[in-house]
Amino acid sequence: MRLAGLGLLALLIVASLLIGAADMSAQGLLTTAEGRALLFESRLPRTLAAVLAGAGLAVSGQVMQVLARNRFVEPMTAGAGQSAALGLLICLLLLPGASIGAKMAAASVAALAGSLGLMALIRPLPPSQPLLVPLVALVYGGVIGGVVTFIAWQGDLMQLLGTWLTGELSGVLRGRYELLWIAAGASALTYLIADRLTLLTLGEDAARALGLNVGLVTAAAVAAVSVVTAMVVVTIGSLPFVGLVVPNLTARLAGDNLRRALPLTALAGAGLVLAADLLGRVVRAPYEVPAATMITVIGAAAFVVLLNRGTARV
Amino acid sequence: MIRIEGLHHQIAGAEVLRGIDLTLPEGGVTALIGPNGAGKSTLLSLIARLIRVQRGRIEIGGHVVGQTRDRDLARVVAVLAQGAHVSARLRVAELVGFGRYPWHLGRPGAADHAAVDAALERFDLTGLRHRFLDELSGGQRQRAFVAMAFAQDTPYLLLDEPLNNLDIAAARDLMTLVRGLADEAGRTVVIVLHDINYATAFADRLVVLKQGQVVAQGAPGEVVSAPLLADVFGTAARVEQIDGRPVVLV
């Protein structure tokens, strides 16, 4: 299954390198100077950005679901994404000329605070009511989103806000996506502690009885999830649903043992975002439909199907 | 040996355990019985350091609970909580493998895989090892959880109502396996049971709890009697001697 997935992803990558607004043959991309510039300045960065963001978001969705012990949450829509935008906004208002590093830090810290807030909110909810968690998460994310919109409106930054709230990859160029490698690193960290995270699915008490340092593992995972979310928001904007749909699908196939599931999740997440971006490039070429819009269409449909089939299991 | 001295415990202002002094020797099966709300699970959770000791002292295998690191105690005592439930889609072998965590701390080696295989074999789960937990019957799932506790390979094993939802065959099989853990593997087992007949049939010792206090303890034949049931459970059940052990007629 992983091999088939890798094959499919490879095909998508090749397609993503070949297809674009500029008309250029495969040969031209490699042989002409103009072609090489296009390839290395734009198409390759864009493709890598889609792969890194997709893999990172899907992985952090799965990790968040383990932490929340609920299948229907994902960081981008549950407060972390909105908080990252809030952090960015505050950073821009207070330090108009802030460096990319400052923005990145502001978004990460805000996303972390947002994730911690969510964890504190859903902790007392009864596990017997699995739909309460996504409901609370949705409202929580919505409230933070509302604050962000209000501040942006007051500060006349609505247009800028739009670019963070609707993720799209047409602006990705070399030098403007590299933060996503940090997201990839954070995702890799969660893979390193995959066994420990899976222990958390047994419940906090059982995990502690096995000698797990529950606090430390949770803290590391929340930090990783927040960093991934923040890097994606800073670089390409919010991409909803990836963290929700992909882990739910892979859990069906591979189960919830993260050591097994995470690689598949990363692969599928990369594939989904890349496919959405590609589709967005071709549906009404030469215009582009943002990847976030494409994913929302695909993801919302998939989520409805999942909800209908999935509640009995959770 | 498990040694408990002057143990008191309050939950939300109510005194749940009221001065427990108890010494359980090494080896054998001890059944903890008592009415609902007597404090059995609380006592077990305190021994397993799942809740913090408020007053009193608990020592298990020479380790003082509360003064020993979690990861050290994880090699001393394994616990199966009441109504253990996992909603994650995990395979049987994966679940049992988690029992090895205290030993490999995230990097399972050949010895751990062998221990998992042995646990699966002992609990007759080898054929089910690749099944997801939600694809098992209640009895099979319960067996998988006990197998995980067994794989943890600790001298002490605490089981809270493992017979919940099991039919008579599954319950007897599980109790036979638990008996074997004490007899063949030399484990010290403390098990909460509601069916007193299982307790008298399979345990070496009974400890009877009522309203947070130990009201009787000893060999099943010495403890179980109609007056005790009347006193502790407030129910008038007859007790007959069959094959030299007391049997409660319900």
Ligand SMILES: Nc1ncnc2c1ncn2[C@@H]1O[C@H](COP(=O)(O)OP(=O)(O)OP(=O)(O)O)[C@@H](O)[C@H]1O
């Ligand atoms: N979280 C809690 N909040 C309030 N009271 C609690 C809590 N947990 C336990 N109690 C109370 O503590 C007492 C002992 O509970 P415990 O679970 O130890 O009983 P038990 O003997 O295991 O009962 P059962 O046979 O029903 O499992 C009960 O009166 C119970 O109501």
Ligand SMILES: [Mg+2]
């Ligand atoms: Mg109980």
